[in-house]
Each structure stands twice: as structure tokens, then as C-alpha cells.
Amino acid sequence: MAGIGATRIFQPEPRRDTNTQDADPFLAFNSESAEAVAPAPAPFVPPAVETPFQPVIRPPLKVEPYKLEQPPNLAPITIGLCIGLAGIATAGVLYFQLGRQQAAATRPAARAAGVVQTHGTLTVDSRPGGATVRVNGTLQGATPLSVTLPIGNHEIELQNGEARRKLPLTIAGGETVSQIIDLQPVQTGFVTFRSPLTMRVSEGGRALGVTSGKLALAAGRHDLELASTTLDYRTRMTVYITPGQTASVSVDVPQGSVSINAIPWANVWLDGRPLGITPLANLKVAIGSHEIVWRHPTLGERKRTVQVTARAPVRVGMDFSQ
Numbered sequence: 261m262a263g264i265g266a267t268r269i270f271q272p273e274p275r276r277d278t279n280t281q282d283a284d285p286f287l288a289f290n291s292e293s294a295e296a297v298a299p300a301p302a303p304f305v306p307p308a309v310e311t312p313f314q315p316v317i318r319p320p321l322k323v324e325p326y327k328l329e330q331p332p333n334l335a336p337i338t339i340g341l342c343i344g345l346a347g348i349a350t351a352g353v354l355y356f357q358l359g360r361q362q363a364a365a366t367r368p369a370a371r372a373a374g375v376v377q378t379h380g381t382l383t384v385d386s387r388p389g390g391a392t393v394r395v396n397g398t399l400q401g402a403t404p405l406s407v408t409l410p411i412g413n414h415e416i417e418l419q420n421g422e423a424r425r426k427l428p429l430t431i432a433g434g435e436t437v438s439q440i441i442d443l444q445p446v447q448t449g450f451v452t453f454r455s456p457l458t459m460r461v462s463e464g465g466r467a468l469g470v471t472s473g474k475l476a477l478a479a480g481r482h483d484l485e486l487a488s489t490t491l492d493y494r495t496r497m498t499v500y501i502t503p504g505q506t507a508s509v510s511v512d513v514p515q516g517s518v519s520i521n522a523i524p525w526a527n528v529w530l531d532g533r534p535l536g537i538t539p540l541a542n543l544k545v546a547i548g549s550h551e552i553v554w555r556h557p558t559l560g561e562r563k564r565t566v567q568v569t570a571r572a573p574v575r576v577g578m579d580f581s582q
Contacts, residue, residue: 377433379408384416384439391420391443403441418443447479447503455511457493457548459486471511479503486511491547491569516547517573518566523580526554526562542573554578 384393386403393400393407394417400407403418409431416439417426423443431437453461453471461468461475462485469475471486479501487494493514499507520528522538529535531550535543538554547568554562559580568574 377411379410380431380433381436382407382409382414382416382429382431382439383436384418384441386418386420387440387442387444388420391418391423391441393418448476449479449501449503450506451475451477451482451499451501452506452508453486453511454508455486455513456546457488457491457511457513459488459493459511461486474506477501490567492571493547493569513546513548514570515544516568516570518543518545518550518568519573519575520552521575521577522554522556523577524556524559526556526559526578526580529553529555552576554580556580 382395383406384403385405389403391403393403393405395407395409396414397417411431411433413428413430415426415428417424418441419425420443425441425443427439427441429437429439452474455471458470458472460470463482468477468484477499482499482501483496484499485494485496495511497509497511499509501507519541520530520535520538520543521540522528525538527534527537528540530543530545530552545568547570549565549567551563551565562578562580564576564578566574566576
């Protein structure tokens with residue numbers, strides 16, 4: 261059967277002349293050659309048997325760290341040369357960009373620098389107005405005044421009657437310098453206080469001095485405060501100061517109370533003034549420091565200084581037996 265089938269499939273064709281021009285090389289087949297044999301039967305493959313699914317368990321993948329190794333044939337000098345060339349190229353790019361930025365930044369300044377300001381302006385006024393103004397000795401006019409001056413250092417002088425002032429100034433190109441000059445002379449006077457106490461003098465919270473001296477004040481009205489913390493006393497007064505003159509102010513201080521006694525007894529003097537024989541009670545005296553003297557015909561003399569305040573009566577005694 262196999263032979264008959266092979267004979268039917270590979271039926272030999274009549275021989276053709278290979279020398280003809282219309283011969284087809286793909287149809288030149290020799291049925292009598294040894295290669296024209298029946299094909300071998302296909303091998304028997306047994307049917308596949310289904311097996312249960314078995315998962316494949318593989319060990320975890322171990323990743324080795326990557327190590328950058330130098331190529332064996334690349335010398336260190338070659339690596340250094342490459343790095344150096346790369347650095348030079350980067351620096352060149354940065355330098356080029358920086359040059360462009362600087363050129364863009366300085367371009368407006370270069371255009372502005374083309375206009376050079378050689379003069380400036382001075383505006384000057386005075387109190388009171390109408391003062392004559394000289395610049396570097398040259399009369400320019402009267403205040404209020406505005407004048408153009410070359411750049412540099414100058415000296416201006418203002419005069420109004422007997423009042424005169426000089427001051428230096430510097431003029432910059434294209435700028436305006438403004439000055440307001442006070443030509444009114446400072447007028448002062450003085451004040452003295454007639455007071456049995458030495459108290460602190462102040463005005464508006466600013467200390468001026470004490471009542472035992474001569475104080476210089478500006479002309480005009482002044483509201484003064486006189487105070488003594490030791491005697492617990494404070495008072496206010498108003499004074500008017502005339503320029504060049506001295507005002508004298510009398511300070512009236514309040515009275516306090518003092519009682520004086522002695523053992524066995526004594527004659528008493530207060531600030532050199534005799535008061536009588538102890539006991540002496542509720543004597544009215546000005547607040548402040550006072551000297552008391554006790555004298556006994558056989559026991560002698562004793563002295564003491566006391567401070568009489570405005571707060572409470574003072575009681576003082578002397579024991580001659582001690």
C-alpha cells in the first residue's frame with residue numbers, strides 16, 4: 261500500500277531537454293534519482309497525560325552591587341585629562357553666561373553715565389526770613405532762596421542784622437540740598453530762690469538744679485516744680501524770665517510741729533532763739549533742719565539737730581542723767 265501511494269504521488273514526468281531556453285529550473289526533477297523515495301512515517305507520540313500543577317519555587321535573586329572599575333588599559337593620566345577637559349568646558353559656559361548677565365546689567369548704567377551732572381541746587385531759608393545769603397563770599401540774594409551751584413564743597417553765610425551764621429555744605433550732581441537756618445539769638449535770663457530749704461528744681465520732668473544756686477533759663481514763662489523728698493514737701497510756682505536779667509523768687513514753706521522736753525528740766529533755744537523752760541509742746545516752726553540747745557544751771561548744755569517734716573509732729577527730749 262505504501263509503495264502504491266508513493267507511486268501515485270511522485271509520478272515521474274517525461275524527461276525534458278535541459279538545453280532548451282524555456283526550461284524551468286524549479287521543474288527539473290529526476291524521478292529516477294535515489295532521492296526520489298517515499299518519506300519516512302512520522303514517529304508515534306503517546307497521548308499526553310495530565311499532571312497536577314506544581315508551582316515552581318525559585319530562590320531569591322541576589323543582586324550584587326555594581327562596582328565601577330577602571331578599565332585595565334586606561335591610564336590615570338587619561339582619566340584626569342578627561343575630567344579636566346570637562347571642567348574647562350563647564351567653566352567656559354558659566355563664564356560666558358555670567359558675562360552676558362553683567363553686560364545686560366551694566367548696559368543701562370553705561371547709557372545713564374553718558375549724562376554727567378555738573379551742578380546741583382541749594383534751597384535755603386532762615387528764621388526770621390529776609391537774611392542775606394552769600395556763597396563763597398558772593399552775594400546771592402535773600403532768604404528764601406534757591407540757587408544752582410557747581411558740584412563740590414561750598415561755604416554759605418547768612419546775615420540778618422547782628423545775627424550771622426556760616427556753615428559748609430557739599431553739592432552733588434543733580435541733587436537738591438535744603439537748609440533752614442535759625443538766626444534768632446538765644447536769649448536767656450536767671451532766677452534765684454529765697455528759701456530756707458534746699459529743694460530740687462525741675463520743669464516738665466527735666467531737672468534744672470537746686471534752690472541754693474542761680475539757674476539760667478530761656479526768656480519767657482516757666483512753670484517750675486520745687487520738691488524735697490526728705491521733708492515730704494512739694495510745691496509749684498510760675499516765674500517770668502527777662503533776657504539778661506535775674507528774677508528773685510521767695511519760697512514760702514509750710515510749718516510743722518515740734519515738742520521739746522528735758523529731764524529734770526532745762527532752758528531751750530531753737531536756732532539761737534530762746535523758747536523758755538521745758539516742757540514745750542506743739543511749737544510751730546518751718547519745716548526743715550533746726551538746732552535745739554538745752555541748758556541746765558548745774559548739769560551743763562546739750563545740743564541736737566532735728567528734721568521737722570510736713571508729715572507728723574516731732575517730739576524730742578534730753579535726759580541730763582545719762
